[in-house]
Amino acid sequence: MHERPRLTPIQINRDLLRSVLETPLRFYVLLLFLMGLVGLGVFAATLLVTYGLGVTGLNHPVFWGFFIINFVFWVGISHAGTMISAILRLTSAEWRRPVVRAAEVMTVFSLLTAALFVVLHTGRPWRTLYWAFPYDFVRGIWPDVRSPLVWDPSAIFTYLTGSILFVYAALIPDLALARDKTTGWRRIVYGTLCLGWRGNARQWKLLNATGLLLSALILPVFVSVHSIVSWDFGMSLVPGWHVHIFAPYFVVGAVLSGVAAVIALMAVMRSLFQLHDYIRPEHFDMIGRLLAVVALAWGYFYFLDVVFALISKEEAEYEVMKLRLSPPYLYLFLLMIICNVFLPVPIWLFRKFRRNIPIMLLTALVVNIGMWLERFLIIIPTLQRRHPDAFAWGDYSASLVEISLVIFSFGNVGLLLLLFSKIFPVIPIWEEKEGHIWKREFRIGKLRLPAIVRE
Amino acid sequence: MKQAAEGKEQDTSKPVTSIGRRWGMVVDLDRCTGCQACVVACHAENNIALNLEDVVLQQRAINWIRIERYWEGEYPNVKARFLPMFCQHCNNAPCEPVCPVYATYHNQEGLNVQVYNRCIGTRYCANNCPYHARFFNFWERDLDDTHREYLNPNVTVRTKGIMEKCTFCVQRIRKSEWERRQADEELQDGDVQPACVQACPTDTLVFGNLEDENSRAAQLAQNKRHYRVMENLGTDTNVIYLKKVDPHASETSPAHAGTAADAGGNSA
Numbered sequence: 001m002h003e004r005p006r007l008t009p010i011q012i013n014r015d016l017l018r019s020v021l022e023t024p025l026r027f028y029v030l031l032l033f034l035m036g037l038v039g040l041g042v043f044a045a046t047l048l049v050t051y052g053l054g055v056t057g058l059n060h061p062v063f064w065g066f067f068i069i070n071f072v073f074w075v076g077i078s079h080a081g082t083m084i085s086a087i088l089r090l091t092s093a094e095w096r097r098p099v100v101r102a103a104e105v106m107t108v109f110s111l112l113t114a115a116l117f118v119v120l121h122t123g124r125p126w127r128t129l130y131w132a133f134p135y136d137f138v139r140g141i142w143p144d145v146r147s148p149l150v151w152d153p154s155a156i157f158t159y160l161t162g163s164i165l166f167v168y169a170a171l172i173p174d175l176a177l178a179r180d181k182t183t184g185w186r187r188i189v190y191g192t193l194c195l196g197w198r199g200n201a202r203q204w205k206l207l208n209a210t211g212l213l214l215s216a217l218i219l220p221v222f223v224s225v226h227s228i229v230s231w232d233f234g235m236s237l238v239p240g241w242h243v244h245i246f247a248p249y250f251v252v253g254a255v256l257s258g259v260a261a262v263i264a265l266m267a268v269m270r271s272l273f274q275l276h277d278y279i280r281p282e283h284f285d286m287i288g289r290l291l292a293v294v295a296l297a298w299g300y301f302y303f304l305d306v307v308f309a310l311i312s313k314e315e316a317e318y319e320v321m322k323l324r325l326s327p328p329y330l331y332l333f334l335l336m337i338i339c340n341v342f343l344p345v346p347i348w349l350f351r352k353f354r355r356n357i358p359i360m361l362l363t364a365l366v367v368n369i370g371m372w373l374e375r376f377l378i379i380i381p382t383l384q385r386r387h388p389d390a391f392a393w394g395d396y397s398a399s400l401v402e403i404s405l406v407i408f409s410f411g412n413v414g415l416l417l418l419l420f421s422k423i424f425p426v427i428p429i430w431e432e433k434e435g436h437i438w439k440r441e442f443r444i445g446k447l448r449l450p451a452i453v454r455e
Numbered sequence: 456m457k458q459a460a461e462g463k464e465q466d467t468s469k470p471v472t473s474i475g476r477r478w479g480m481v482v483d484l485d486r487c488t489g490c491q492a493c494v495v496a497c498h499a500e501n502n503i504a505l506n507l508e509d510v511v512l513q514q515r516a517i518n519w520i521r522i523e524r525y526w527e528g529e530y531p532n533v534k535a536r537f538l539p540m541f542c543q544h545c546n547n548a549p550c551e552p553v554c555p556v557y558a559t560y561h562n563q564e565g566l567n568v569q570v571y572n573r574c575i576g577t578r579y580c581a582n583n584c585p586y587h588a589r590f591f592n593f594w595e596r597d598l599d600d601t602h603r604e605y606l607n608p609n610v611t612v613r614t615k616g617i618m619e620k621c622t623f624c625v626q627r628i629r630k631s632e633w634e635r636r637q638a639d640e641e642l643q644d645g646d647v648q649p650a651c652v653q654a655c656p657t658d659t660l661v662f663g664n665l666e667d668e669n670s671r672a673a674q675l676a677q678n679k680r681h682y683r684v685m686e687n688l689g690t691d692t693n694v695i696y697l698k699k700v701d702p703h704a705s706e707t708s709p710a711h712a713g714t715a716a717d718a719g720g721n722s723a
Binding site: 149 | 513514515516549552553554555556557573575578581582583585586587590591592593594595615616688
């Protein structure tokens, strides 16, 4: 990369292992705060399991609420991992190096959190096992494969398995490094986890092949996961959900929120672990360009969704869209459009703003608020006005239990990421070094031209 | 059940392994007075939780059958129209394929059955039901000894987290079947009466086997006034409504009431 400062391998080791080997005070402060959020969630979940779904705001027409919104949201966030690592690895985008691991790990943790919300959603978590793991072999009752809710766990578990393999394979050389730098029980743990990595030529070759193979294999999963999540809605008979563009529209939305979340994560990591030499403005610059395109694509799909309903005037769907476009939902709708397109896209168009990290962090947060609202607007108003002939329209307002559990989900992902950063290096050290080795500078007259030389 | 799933692939309009039975209901809207006796009977028969004030305000009331009331016309010529609405036992039910655990499926008698023990509470079926006929138990029932006294022993008391809906009083179907079998006889038309049918004072609701051409329900279903609610969705329901015929109907009357063209039709 153009602005890569000259760093010796020893310096890189020291900088990137710092978060693992040293524990500053702010780590504990953050840990306590996030554990508080998780504790709040555990309390709310206890109430939910004890008293049943009555403690939520769900009611007769609105059977799905914050839990499903949050599920879709976190599955969306999880798309960042593959977007960043698999696609950028396959296209050899050099700027991916410092962000791949954080993005992949976020994929794993947000998928776990999303799965948790499906379990909470049923209100009786112990029964949910029966859904994903068909244990009733004796009576021959298997999950009904016609149900999108059976495709869901299949897609999510495939994605989760792939992502965990992805993270782990890329961790092995760094675990070996951590083994060499630690003593005592930690040395034994890292030594076991690194599977006897010695760094010889054959092992490197295998690792590279694994990385490429996993990237290629996980790409179809990446497209399918959010398509399948969208089919939970698209395959139903509910006007406003039974929309044909949902699959690509959801995938684009997922990439938008996920990559924006990676920006936020990068900004936080950069200041928390003092990684100024590794996560540089140019990385934000590149991601900003990517996001500008994705946000416009999302805007196009949303425009189609609204316009199809308004122009076709199919009675039931029109009713839903009318509710979505009238107060109070109109305000949320406008906020969403502003958050997702009108505010961030102009910012991302300017190089000066793309390289300004506080502004990029702000746009990332704004986009995620917008994307959460998008899922809200898809799920809630639609259920409120389900089929205009029927006599059961209603309202929905989330209860404190649901709100606490949404807060918990952010705390949970944050806590898991923090603990991960304590145990494993958050920036792939070997990839960083690889980038340094490949870096060359050519002189053409007076011009110095930075370049990457690959074997 | 396995056979049921296979059979459905081929022909959705007929019950699977035809045992010559497809339970259905005919609702003559010309006769309905909106008295709600069916609602009360259903609650008593099927151990439905009491809809106390707070539950109703939470919009979580459970009514397996409800009377939808539509107002028609401008003041002072306002007319109330009633439409009893309950599970339509669709032959092509939207609720069935979305359940991941086969908690709801179509049985051999054309009934859309709900298996409480399998239900895990995804509530997808309820979202997908265009008739709003499915109800979820948000709270655990608080039954004291007095309450237990009036429970129907033939019907399960549902726990929290379970989806429930009209069963066409399947326990009564089974009872009549058993009684006839004891006497080595076939089930006759009129043997089975769900609680709502039994309670209806105006004979609005007629229950019977729609496969049997001679049953009263099948005969009534041939009536010129017959229609099915939201037929455009392709749900192919087993509940057939007979339009209300109103000689004074205005030409702008809504779809549910009889139109001027039907006014001369044969009222039952």
